Amino acid sequence: MLRQGSAGYEELNVLVTGADGFIGSHLVEGLARAGATVTALSLYNSFDSHGWLDDIDASLREGIHAVRGDVRDASLMRGLVARQDIVFHLAALIAIPYSYAAPQSYVETNILGTLNVLEAVRASHVTRVVHTSTSEVYGTALVCPISETHRLQGQSPYSASKIGADMMAEAYARSFDLPVAILRPFNTFGPRQSERAVIASVLRQALDPNVSSIKVGDLSTIRDFTFVADTVAAFLAIGIGQRIEYGTPYNAGSGHAVTIGEVAALALEATGSHKPIESESQRMRPEQSEVRELLADASRFSAATGWRPRTSLREGLVRTADWWRSRLERGRVRRERDYVT
Template structure:
């Protein structure tokens, strides 16, 4: 990555900010796209210790002309810009199509026009829906169980069509559930940690029986970079995961134990997905990324949770979370 000109869209988000930080530490020339707002606020980028080495650009992935402008002269594009909250996709599905599908199209069009060296289109394990078989490999059927997952299936297919039709060097990266510092409370792990850290004895959650393949954010970013560094991944869909399955209930118990608390769970009806939309089981088969890139995760769930909890216990970080509000 040294001296490569790299654009990270969605850099102001959770994974994007970590990816930006890691790439700068690898001596890449990073341009970070933050969604435009009149406050000149750059989201999670504000917390980067090496922000002065990042070129931050404000704009909107939905604007095709803007995408053509920022992608010009870039060697690699990591497209993380997306709306990702599943509950909000029930409320505003149009916004998910505009941002996720049209955004992927704009990036692919601009990369084709400028002859970009590599494009990594970030997908999600949600496109698989509830597992038909486990572990889930890249040949697993795609099941649009929410407007969000449908929009990401569309984005993946738009991106891949540019590989087949125009030979744009695109890779679809499909991370399973990522967690770690800076993640919003719309995700379950920061929801649990932030409530317990705030002294709440009853933690409000949704379905506890669902299982996930959780991955510490540094591992997800390392996986994305490994995909960009390998010629073998061009035109491929590749999972990023740990090949380890755990229930939400067991994650809650682990966090309770690490934090040395005795909190209990109270189920909040607002946090329950519609029956046909709940993804009850996700378990990653990570064979392909191992074979193509030699990539393996470094963090197990216990080590990752310990580092995440440590970050949340810093009062400066915890103060950013509103524990009494369901974060859609």
Template sequence: MRILVTGGAGFIGSEYVRMLLGVPGGNAAGVPALEPSGVTVLDALTYSGNRANLAPVAGDSRLRFVHGDICDAALVDEVLPGHDVIVHFAAESHVDRSIAGAAPFVTTNVLGTQTLLDAALRHGVGRFVHVSTDEVYGSIDTGSWTETWPLAPNSPYSASKAGSDLLALAYHRTHGMDVVVTRCSNNYGPYQFPEKVIPLFVTNLLDGGTVPLYGDGGNVRDWLHVHDHCRGIALVQQRGRAGEVYNIGGGTELTNKELTGRLLESCGAGWERVVPVADRKGHDRRYSLDITKINEELGYVPSIDLEHGLAATVRWYRENRQWWEPLKAGGKAAVVA
């Protein structure tokens, strides 16, 4: 089996590649036995893409890296033949950047996905796994979203992802393509670009700096370790039903203020290091995914609890300054959360 991973040098995509290539037999820690004969990473290496994320598997003979944009139809046509599966991570994904300028989000997330779908249709790719986000559902005061919940995105980022979800599902319904869609809650873990809240806060605190907390800090998120997310994607790739959507969550909800408290404690810092900032425009109040479907159909259960996962993540950033310091020193990490 040959797998094309778009955005495979990014945070979540590189975890998937490391999981595919770094686990002997492909069946450790609950990872399905996918056992690829080859993995091609297609990544444009924009600000958050980083070849260093693939360093642990760089010597694997099954890995091929292609530097390029998913919107480049000619390149996609050149790379795609011979692949059995596409796992599509490539996306612009930071809400604050989408508020400042939506065009790159529409271009990459919508047009890029359409370019891949067209190429997959031309070349007869067996399965197209489209990786999306819980943000397409909007905000929910009580309860949790099931996969049939109406889409109501509130940011340019989430609107562009909702558009790409609908395109992917339309190719299944129109052309009979073997498409599956996953929607995840907030990810955390090693190799996450330091503009997202956890690595931003941790690296700022490790450097003796302050951290910005939006509004009253009462926005609620469900936290999912990146390895559990990729385990869920692997299950969907292997056994998910064509044309279906699968929610992948972590099962632990925290307010941003509660999360900040945990990060302060992990880094040995106090609340004097927290600077309240004006709330984000259109800030969704609460996200919560119902994961009954993926649990009952595919056996997915989160394996990394937040207490241990967060401690390991803080330790990774503490021990891997050589990875994140150049990103922050080069001005590539925006000081937003």
């Protein structure tokens, strides 16, 4: 039984892998606000940086222990997992274009890294590990909306590696009775997201005075976007939810789909920009690898936890545009490393 305080996470020791990334850093903030003692793992680098963790408000840092390392290091993971109550595993290589060039690195980080986390949990007294999946494992929708029973399709080396990681999580739940919860977020957007993501790219280009037009890839593909605060709420819900079935995935998405062209137009509206939108061939995936449509059926997750997204696409775009505007005004635009989620 999970030990819970009045806010759910009070007095719990929690490890977050991939904590220096977009979603990971927001999750660390959410856990700290909920009263958890958080160990936040970021990828080691020589720049004395903890990624987006460095942007977290100082008032929250007292409950955060930031460490550097790599999920590919099995010994390190055993040491970090020991004495934790809950583990949120977000660390992954996620940039789809780079997966075509370096697929082995995706296998090593996404599959073997996940194996190391699961083995470490198996050797500990962790009450739950939350494994992070992705809607990319579904490939192009065969039926919409997409439920968890939809066929898995490896349409890129990245998605294939995440399918392998998901199957490892399922196997450990079945084979070793490991308490593995699997969360499958659909496309998340918001502050701190790197420009490899379409919304971040469009907003930055729209606000950058040195850019005359908005360059994007395929405008006709369809996606289901969820604001990062709602995705974090999904992680918090699955982390302590009492009705979660281990070893089976739960979709987390808005249930509303838009084309990339439509979301780009809404992003321009959020910034007040009138720049033209141009589709560039070099920004497109290989034809047989492109995922044409993603639309979530999150009813199973909502029934189990009561989770529902609260932020509309328009509101989320405005809030994200405000963040980008602030970054540009302060000259702090940077490209996030591809390692973390």
